[in-house]
Amino acid sequence: MKNHITTIAFDADDTLWVNEPYFQEAEKEFCVLLEDYLPQHSVSQELFKTEMQNLHLYGYGIKGFMLCMIETICRVSNGTASMQLINKAIDLGHELLQQPVQLLDGVTETLEDLKGKYRLVMATKGDLLDQERKLKKSGLENYFHHIEIMSDKQNTDYTKLLKHLDCKPENFMMLGNSIKSDILPVLEIGGFTAHIPFHTTWAHEQHEHQLKHERFIELESIDEVLKYLVQ
Known part of the structure; x- marks a missing residue:
């Protein structure tokens, strides 16, 4: 890995x-809003x-989440919910x-160590404006050679990114918290990966099976990647 x-x-x-x-805190508040119609855990399931159902239409991000809250209100209430309830859901969005943008431990130090030694890229899913806002507020923008805000993270999306970067899979490493989105597709196209678990994961991104692969490493924190790379 170190040589490639x-x-x-x-x-x-x-x-x-x-x-x-x-997101989880917003969802809890949303479930409370609808507890006159369904138990909170059932509201969560409906959301x-x-x-x-809408992921292929809205993609990932807060705007899609807001639309889904409104649609769930209408369905759960059979169209009887007040505009006040819908406005409260919009307020949650x-x-x-x-x-605020709260950086995770070791992020700035790791990027500082790698800058100038590797070409650094941010590759993330989500709403364009929201991710641009968070990146600007984070103070990390200057560390990255390229910013890619992706509609999805499938094999084809990573292949397109590598083509844009003029980078071969064997020269590419992806770091992320989602096995499903950040790890498996990159392994499938021949790249290297590092998984950094986060203490909570959206249900859609959860992957229960233990993964072993010659181009995969499991980290406890982001700065651990440094010992696997040429410094």
Whole structure:
């Protein structure tokens, strides 16, 4: 691994900065809003079902989450919910869009160590404007040679990214918290990967099976990647 890597890509949400806990808190508040119609755990299930049904239309991010909350309200209430309830769901989305950017431990130090030695890339899913906002607030923008905000993270998406970067898979490493989105597709196209677990993961991104692969490493924190790379 040490002799091949020239380009290192980083996922953003829950790899560089905190994200999923904000969504989970918003979802808890949303479930409370609808407890007159269904138990909170059932509301959560209905919201997730709505998100999965609409993922191919809305993609990933807060705006899609807001639309799914509104649709869930309409379905769960059989169209009887008040505009006040819908406005409260919209407020939850607005609050998400204004959350502070909290960097995870070791991120700045790791990027500082790697800058100039490798071509650094941010490759993340999500809403374009929101991810651009978080990147600007994070203070990390200048570390990256290229920013890629992706509609999805499938094999074809990574192949397109590598083509744009003029980078061969064997010279590429992806770091992220999602086995499903950051690791498996990159392994399938021949790249290297490093998984950095986050303490909470969206249900859609969860992967239960233990992974072993010659081009895969499991880290406890982002700075651990340094010992696997040429310094």
